[in-house]
Amino acid sequence: MSILIYMIPLALLLGGIGLAAFIWSLKSNQYDDMDGAAQRILMDDD
Amino acid sequence: MGKQTEKSTQSHYVHSEINDMDGGYESLTRQNQNGSYALTVAVGGVHCAACIQKIESALNSYQAITRARLNFTSGKLSMEWNGHAEDANIYVRDVQALGYPVRPYDEQALDMDAQKEEKFLLACLGIAGFAMGNIMLLSVGLWTTTSEIMGMVTRDFLHMISACIAIPTILFSGRPFFRSAFRVLRAGHTNMDVPISIALVLACGISLFETFTHGEHAYFDSAVMLTFFLLIGRYLDFRVRKQANAAAVNLLDNIGDFAMLLTEEKNLRRIPVRDIRKDMFLRIAMGERFPVDGIITDGQTSIDTSLVTGESIPHTAEIGDTVHAGTLNMDAPVIIKSAGGIEQSLLSDVVRLMETARQGQAKYIRIADKAARLYTPVVHTLAATAFLGWVSLGGMAWQDAMMIAVTVLIITCPCALGLAVPVVQVLAGSRLMRRGILLKSGDALERLAKIDTVIFDKTGTITQGQPVLKKGSFTKQNLKDAAALAAYSNHPLARALTKSYTGKLPEAINVKEHAGQGISGTINGQHFKLGSRTWCGDKNAPDSQDMELFLKSGQEKPIRFSFTDDIRPDVKTVLDAFRHNGLRPILLSGDRLPAVQHVANICGFDTFYAEQTPTQKFSIMEELRAQGHVILMVGDGLNDAPVLAGADVSIAPGSAIHLARNTADILFMGDSLKPVLEVYKTARKAQNLVRQNFILAILYNIMAVPLAMAGYVTPLIAAIAMSGSSLIVILNAFKLKAKEI
Numbered sequence: 001m002s003i004l005i006y007m008i009p010l011a012l013l014l015g016g017i018g019l020a021a022f023i024w025s026l027k028s029n030q031y032d033d034m035d036g037a038a039q040r041i042l043m044d045d046d
Numbered sequence: 047m048g049k050q051t052e053k054s055t056q057s058h059y060v061h062s063e064i065n066d067m068d069g070g071y072e073s074l075t076r077q078n079q080n081g082s083y084a085l086t087v088a089v090g091g092v093h094c095a096a097c098i099q100k101i102e103s104a105l106n107s108y109q110a111i112t113r114a115r116l117n118f119t120s121g122k123l124s125m126e127w128n129g130h131a132e133d134a135n136i137y138v139r140d141v142q143a144l145g146y147p148v149r150p151y152d153e154q155a156l157d158m159d160a161q162k163e164e165k166f167l168l169a170c171l172g173i174a175g176f177a178m179g180n181i182m183l184l185s186v187g188l189w190t191t192t193s194e195i196m197g198m199v200t201r202d203f204l205h206m207i208s209a210c211i212a213i214p215t216i217l218f219s220g221r222p223f224f225r226s227a228f229r230v231l232r233a234g235h236t237n238m239d240v241p242i243s244i245a246l247v248l249a250c251g252i253s254l255f256e257t258f259t260h261g262e263h264a265y266f267d268s269a270v271m272l273t274f275f276l277l278i279g280r281y282l283d284f285r286v287r288k289q290a291n292a293a294a295v296n297l298l299d300n301i302g303d304f305a306m307l308l309t310e311e312k313n314l315r316r317i318p319v320r321d322i323r324k325d326m327f328l329r330i331a332m333g334e335r336f337p338v339d340g341i342i343t344d345g346q347t348s349i350d351t352s353l354v355t356g357e358s359i360p361h362t363a364e365i366g367d368t369v370h371a372g373t374l375n376m377d378a379p380v381i382i383k384s385a386g387g388i389e390q391s392l393l394s395d396v397v398r399l400m401e402t403a404r405q406g407q408a409k410y411i412r413i414a415d416k417a418a419r420l421y422t423p424v425v426h427t428l429a430a431t432a433f434l435g436w437v438s439l440g441g442m443a444w445q446d447a448m449m450i451a452v453t454v455l456i457i458t459c460p461c462a463l464g465l466a467v468p469v470v471q472v473l474a475g476s477r478l479m480r481r482g483i484l485l486k487s488g489d490a491l492e493r494l495a496k497i498d499t500v501i502f503d504k505t506g507t508i509t510q511g512q513p514v515l516k517k518g519s520f521t522k523q524n525l526k527d528a529a530a531l532a533a534y535s536n537h538p539l540a541r542a543l544t545k546s547y548t549g550k551l552p553e554a555i556n557v558k559e560h561a562g563q564g565i566s567g568t569i570n571g572q573h574f575k576l577g578s579r580t581w582c583g584d585k586n587a588p589d590s591q592d593m594e595l596f597l598k599s600g601q602e603k604p605i606r607f608s609f610t611d612d613i614r615p616d617v618k619t620v621l622d623a624f625r626h627n628g629l630r631p632i633l634l635s636g637d638r639l640p641a642v643q644h645v646a647n648i649c650g651f652d653t654f655y656a657e658q659t660p661t662q663k664f665s666i667m668e669e670l671r672a673q674g675h676v677i678l679m680v681g682d683g684l685n686d687a688p689v690l691a692g693a694d695v696s697i698a699p700g701s702a703i704h705l706a707r708n709t710a711d712i713l714f715m716g717d718s719l720k721p722v723l724e725v726y727k728t729a730r731k732a733q734n735l736v737r738q739n740f741i742l743a744i745l746y747n748i749m750a751v752p753l754a755m756a757g758y759v760t761p762l763i764a765a766i767a768m769s770g771s772s773l774i775v776i777l778n779a780f781k782l783k784a785k786e787i
Binding site: 001004008011012015016018019022023026027031032033034035036039040041042043044 | 094095096098099116117118119120161164165168169172173176179180183184196197200203207211
């Protein structure tokens with residue numbers, strides 16, 4: 001069971017990275033225009 | 047107005063607003079700290095990726111532009127550039143040249159708050175989601191085995207970690223509930239958030255206690271899961287309102303329009319309408335609406351007052367006559383002296399009535415809050431009973447009894463109740479959006495399901511509000527010649543003529559406008575006049591209610607063109623369907639009796655009122671309400687605004703004036719009246735689904751509470767039960783996705 005001592009914090013760390021990514025996407029206004037984001041994938045410019 | 051000598055039948059005549067689109071935007075530009083300028087405008091007609099690409103790449107091709115971004119959802123274009131504030135006009139002109147109408151956009155404080163609130167809810171939701179997932183990870187271990195197998199140390203370790211994740215999460219993500227509960231308790235009553243907050247606090251408290259005293263069960267997962275599901279409900283509810291607000295400030299809105307100011311040096315300068323003050327001289331072009339009340343000081347014209355009084359025939363107006371805000375200047379440009387700014391220019395009795403309406407309206411209590419009023423005391427009583435029962439009758443230790451009480455609180459899951467209503471309303475709202483109907487708030491649907499009377503305005507609501515050419519005894523050649531001349535005028539009747547002729551128009555030269563009378567020109571060597579009866583018409587032609595134009599050439603008999611305000615398609619279908627549902631339709635108009643009677647007969651209204659002033663319209667509505675009727679008002683003009691504000695629920699067409707659009711609960715786009723029926727049917731269906739959802743939630747509670755009170759519920763069961771009930775409620779709401787209701 002002692003494996004849990006580092007497995008759990010590791011799992012939390014990975015989850016935390018995901019959370020940080022979510023908060024970043026929120027702060028950089030990516031949720032402001034969801035319909036626009038859907039339309040933009042169809043644009044052809046590189 | 048000699049500048050209109052180029053032939054132009056482009057769509058910019060279709061908009062009855064200002065013709066010359068240059069200038070004025072520099073006054074709306076902001077300056078950033080680093081010296082660059084920024085401007086946000088509303089852009090219309092954007093409906094696909096190609097539109098976004100066209101606009102953004104056109105702007106980004108300028109070196110000076112540092113940022114150009116079009117928000118597809120709200121129709122807002124944000125630009126930032128280095129250079130001068132006046133460059134804004136160049137960029138705006140470019141976007142317009144691509145074919146997209148641009149309007150100034152007034153950044154309201156309300157909109158910024160909504161953005162912040164949404165970000166806040168999403169952040170709470172994200173963190174609660176992260177916490178829920180990770181605690182569940184640990185809880186699976188706790189559920190599938192007992193402390194004998196895993197050892198007390200491991201179990202305590204898992205509890206500790208759960209605590210470290212759960213406590214900060216509840217403190218952060220629980221804020222929407224705690225704030226609301228605090229606010230409401232301080233005002234002396236309760237809402238749904240009070241038992242939620244109590245449950246969260248107690249659950250965490252007990253679980254912490256259990257953790258430190260090496261107890262068997264902790265409830266961190268339930269607490270966080272509760273928070274997560276409830277936040278979903280709250281976010282969905284918020285989205286309904288946000289959709290409504292975003293679309294309401296888009297292109298169709300007149301906020302921040304411009305007017306032409308005549309300065310003391312006799313120069314013309316464009317200023318935003320909100321900067322107009324008393325005693326300013328303004329030049330109102332043909333086809334433009336008067337932005338404020340005033341007196342004509344130069345010029346002579348006829349004025350269409352249909353949006354203000356509902357009358358379909360225009361009045362003539364000359365020097366010294368008063369004009370009202372919202373009326374349309376038809377024939378010729380005039381100079382007016384303003385009687386005040388836009389706030390003072392509303393008809394004073396309309397404003398007064400709307401204030402009365404707002405005060406008189408009892409605050410509508412949403413179904414969800416009504417449920418909360420019942421639910422809260424019942425749930426608290428049950429929990430308290432469980433606690434006292436176990437302690438006194440069951441002889442249990444108070445900690446265990448407290449846990450059972452907390453379990454009761456948790457499992458009576460406001461989850462399903464918290465989701466029951468928002469989920470239905472969001473789905474209803476998006477269903478309506480796809481059909482061109484804008485729902486401004488969820489409780490509009492609740493109120494709409496209860497109506498028994500529908501009041502309709504006539505001009506602009508039952509009718510299109512635009513003149514249309516009737517069939518007559520003119521030849522195709524006559525129409526061709528008339529349309530060739532009419533293309534040079536912005537008069538609504540001339541525009542109606544131009545619209546009715548498709549095909550190549552002959553060229554007219556030496557076109558001259560005669561203010562208040564008509565337009566003359568030469569086509570293929572022949573001299574024509576197109577105008578009013580007194581100027582070039584046949585004085586002996588029979589009198590009629592219709593609006594008319596005459597075409598005269600030389601000594602020949604003048605040809606008459608009659609125009610009528612068409613009734614919207616599907617009006618009869620909609621009225622029949624309403625009657626079939628037991629609703630009583632009433633026609634309430636400010637127009638003259640013959641016109642109203644005519645429309646009432648065609649559409650099949652048994653009850654109609656004509657020549658009603660705004661005050662009279664309002665008192666009819668009050669009388670009906672006093673008799674106990676629940677009223678839906680459908681209207682579009684200034685004279686409808688008090689009734690729109692005072693009725694139980696109100697709908698306005700997209701072509702309504704700014705004030706009506708702002709006051710109404712629901713807006714619909716397009717020419718047909720069918721959306722009004724569609725939204726009513728959706729409201730009824732939504733009510734049914736909400737009722738079903740409440741029943742499902744209550745059934746779940748009836749099954750779960752006895753189990754919890756008897757002490758059979760472990761955290762595992764509580765978690766499964768809560769998510770199960772929420773899912774069922776959501777899936778039930780999806781019945782709104784059906785094609786036909």
